[in-house]
Amino acid sequence: MSVSRIERVSQAVIVALLSLLCLSVLYPFFYMLAISLNEGADAAKGGVYLWPRSFTFINYEIVLGNEVIRHSYLITIGRTILGTITGLxxxxxxxxxxxxxxLPLRNGLLTYVLITMLFNGGLVPLYIxxxxxxxxxxxxxxIIPTMFSAWNMFVMLKFIQGIPDALIESAELDGAGPVRILFQIVIPLSKPMLAALGLFTAVGHWNDWFAGAFFVTDQSLIPVQTFLQQLLQASDLSAVLGSNSNQEALARGSQMQNITLMSIKMAVVMVSALPILCVYPFLQKYFVKGVLIGSVKG
Incomplete structure (x- = not known):
């Protein structure tokens, strides 16, 4: 089928606009990467946009060598894995x-869950x-406050209701109980939905800084995103290095003179963002396949 000139022009315009949009999204990422791989003192002079002018790994050595950051990573990884499993x-x-x-009182229970999704008591009652x-x-x-998500539950409910009744009825005629139906029919058919919701839940746990900032005062329990939020508000390098940490790095003298707060911030941002970004390409196909099926079928 031949394509008219107007259609070709419109497609070219759409491709150009999407390309510009893609570049606008990717540029800040590459800019932060370039700053994090550049000597801080040199980057402070300006002119570093897409690639480092004075390449160095010292920023990452300081970040990954900091005990507080390493521990915050363990907290983030632990809450992401455990929170995703329990949430699903x-x-x-x-x-x-x-x-x-x-199910007795099913409509009342659904209404109650819906109300919790639309309204909440606020931050102070939650803290109390x-x-x-x-x-x-x-x-x-x-972990515990995030075990249940009303929105995820309704999406999952729609998906389960889309499973043919004849399939479940035939299993019941063969003597299968609810538990066996769950593990042998529902879960195998729900893998795309579970993968999509699992990714949503994992990203939510990994990116959450709010809980660590408002509900935790012990620095040994803060996740990496809360540490990053504190770092972005810091005014000097002591927020990262501390008084007794990174003594080996401090002993290197000349290298430490080239480090700035901005270069450390960019390194922390990159280290905190890269792990979850690496997960997306492997589970991206489940976004449309899982969520659309769960939200459309009924």
Whole structure:
């Protein structure tokens, strides 16, 4: 089928606009990468835009050699893995239970969950509740409050309701109970949805700085994003180096003179962003396949 000239021009314009949009998104990333790989004192002079002018790894050596940052990474990795697993488990079980139309008080439960998704009590009541539960200043403040997501539950519920009733009924005729149906029918068919929701949950845990900033005062329990938020507000390098840390780096003298707060900030941003960015290419296909199926089928 021949393509008219107007269609070719419109396609070229669309490609050009999307390319500009893509560049506008990627440029800040490459700029931060260039600054993080450049000597801080040299970068402070300006003129570093896409590639480092005075290449060095000293910024990453300082960041990765800092005990506070390494520990905050362990906190972030631990909460992301544990929070994603528990979040998917609770969401799946809740959606599977509410998918049974004969469940007593099912409509009332769905209405209650919907209300919690639309309204909340605010930050102060949440803090009081977490304090009374003993979760403030605890690692579990990252896990327990995020185990259940109303939005994820409704998406998962829609997906489960889209599974043919005949498939479940035939399993019940063969003597399969709810648990066996869950593990042998629902979960295998829900892998795209679980992958999509798992990615959403993992990204939410990895990027969350709020809980660490407001519900945790112990520096040994803050995640890396909260540390980055504190670093972005810092006015000197002591927020990163501390008084007793990185003594080996401090002993190198001449190299340390080339480090600035901005170069350290860029290195921390890159180190905190790269791991989750590497996950996207492997799970990107599940975004449309999983979420669209779960939101359209009914």
């Amino acid at each position: 488990l609770v969401t799946l079980l809740a959606a599977y239970g509410l998918s049974y139309r004969a 509740q977490l304090f009374n539960l003993g979760l403030v200043n605890s690692f579990w403040v990252y």
